[in-house]
Amino acid sequence: MSIEFKDVEAAAGRIADGIARTPCVHSIPLSDLTGMQIYCKLEYLQRTGSFKERGARNALLQLSPEQKSRGVIAASAGNHALGLSYHGQLLRIPVTVVMPKFAPLTKVVNCRKFGATVILDGGNIGEAKTKADEIGSKRGLAYINGFDDLAIIAGQGTIGLEIASQAPDLDAVIVPIGGAGLVAGVALAVKKMRPNAQIIGVEPDRAASFMAAMVAGKPVDFDMKPTIADGLAVPKVGRNGFEIASKLVDRVLLLREHDIAVSVLRLLEMEKALVEGGGAITLAACLAGTVPELKDKKVVLLLTGGNIDISTLGRILERGLTYDGRLCRLNVTISDRPGGLARFASVVAEEGGSIIEINHDRAFASDDITTVVVHCVIETRDAEHIASLRKKLASEGFTETE
């Protein structure tokens, strides 16, 4: 069993009154930055902050009356859980979500706000899934897989329909790949409506499960590492999604963490958009030089969601700023006598650096007790600025340690 274009069209009609038709805006800043004509599909503007609502609503609406009254269950630590909870509430279908114990507090709180029963169980999403299966079969709840249920794939495909009409002469769409449901649905829609448009799938190199499936010819387990694009961290892509997407996707690209971090920063600073790593990765493809053939072309980035914890955001931005050379950490030996710090701080200030954090490390410093190592974080302009600051410090007799 699979789905076709007409299923995506049917999904669009079915979910229309409960889903936002999000804008697809031309971004002048990002176009200037990349040399492409960049259009951003703002899926983070959905009520729960991600595109996952589309599939969730489509799946819920196709349940039998009996299933609707019994309810549904899913294991998810993230956007699928939110989408399902919210539309379950709107449609008066009971929703149970099983989340791993480490799930972010805000997502637990929000699912409960939307009326879902939240069960915290298991140390990872796999264990939560086992628990969800167990509860589901015991209580007769329909399990809704967040990326491989055919109704989910058709629902996500509705983004493709919108893009095709909002940016009619598009040359390419860049789509994030987690479990491959989104890319499958979008490819079905776009390839039918705009056969000449390229579909470029992107995933983190630390969670390259679609690439692994392409190599193996079928979904296989990928040995994942944690990634900033946590929404895409699915160890094995879905069978249905893979079958559809593998035939339609033109290219698959793997992106590195620092490119994703920089993209989160660029989207925030230039597009004023909070986009999670799993969405910002689409911009990363443009910035990392992996799609030079798209220069001057009309490229749509699917900005799939914006659910980042504020504390996580802080850490990602720090990485982005460091990579930009706008933040640097220096460990410098200074005199531990009166005026020692003042002299160091003056040199940094004269060079245009701004010290935003400084700690003295006496216990583990050198044998010379007239000196002390300071660990400091300095705001700078760029890598060149850091180099000139270092040179100046060296010329003034300050030595750096590891």
Add this chain to the structure above:
Amino acid sequence: MSIEFKDVEAAAGRIADGIARTPCVHSIPLSDLTGMQIYCKLEYLQRTGSFKERGARNALLQLSPEQKSRGVIAASAGNHALGLSYHGQLLRIPVTVVMPKFAPLTKVVNCRKFGATVILDGGNIGEAKTKADEIGSKRGLAYINGFDDLAIIAGQGTIGLEIASQAPDLDAVIVPIGGAGLVAGVALAVKKMRPNAQIIGVEPDRAASFMAAMVAGKPVDFDMKPTIADGLAVPKVGRNGFEIASKLVDRVLLLREHDIAVSVLRLLEMEKALVEGGGAITLAACLAGTVPELKDKKVVLLLTGGNIDISTLGRILERGLTYDGRLCRLNVTISDRPGGLARFASVVAEEGGSIIEINHDRAFASDDITTVVVHCVIETRDAEHIASLRKKLASEGFTETE
């Protein structure tokens, strides 16, 4: 001399090909939060991140050929400088901006990128203005005031035209007030097209220069204090803007810093939008309970700009989280013997708090050298959670100090 509705219409035609017609999107999350039907006008999507481009382009296009070739000058540390620089470059009109010496590095860098001559002079914007006047008259450059030039007011008014067509049955528009140019232009447009719509002006209570002018019956100097809404920090509103706006604005509201900080946080988390304090203040009006009569009404928030330094953003978000009870600082005396910290950390963990920063303070602690004060920052759920954590710590024998 003043301007009328037809001048705003003329401006719209004049600037159309160089300005983004930004979306005006219905926000389900913010509607749920406020109990109003909230529409957000996304002016931060302009190329330089703010609405200021509209007026700047309109003013530049109306210069005489001779003035165009000589160029223009303005004093601004912010969005007006960016808008003028960018459109000066597009229209090949030389732009000089005088910024105070403390101006944020990114804004200096960006104005230079757009080809402007940037002069850093003066310790505040008033001193920069004096310098700009001096240079302008010496070199024959036209001075373009960022809020009181009539062409600027007409240009900003084009936002009102767009809103009236994008949200035709609107009940109210909430407009930030700095120098009163934006509110004057928007009011001219909206009151003509939708006479029943209310215009609500908002400003920080620490920079309440419009309110001061309303009280005095004319623009007067307001004794300002620094505000998160730094773009609105104009000590004396413009004469033209005040004359137009004072007749058309239905209400003026003053908002406090913490309400503005919380609004920046809410817009980021719920709308996924980076909005500077001067724009977020429009949401603050809804959240602070100052407009109860707008319940269930269709309310447009002008999200005027998104230019916040990443480091400033961090500080604003911390305040917002603290106000929400999602971040707390505790200074607690613990045992300075092996296991002392472990015991404290366990109690916090058991209560569901997450310690994100901890520092030992030995030198300035009590006389008892077997104990030490730790200063820690803890992530919590809300104010209630903090109270129960404190209670638990007290019951376990930990004492808090100032």
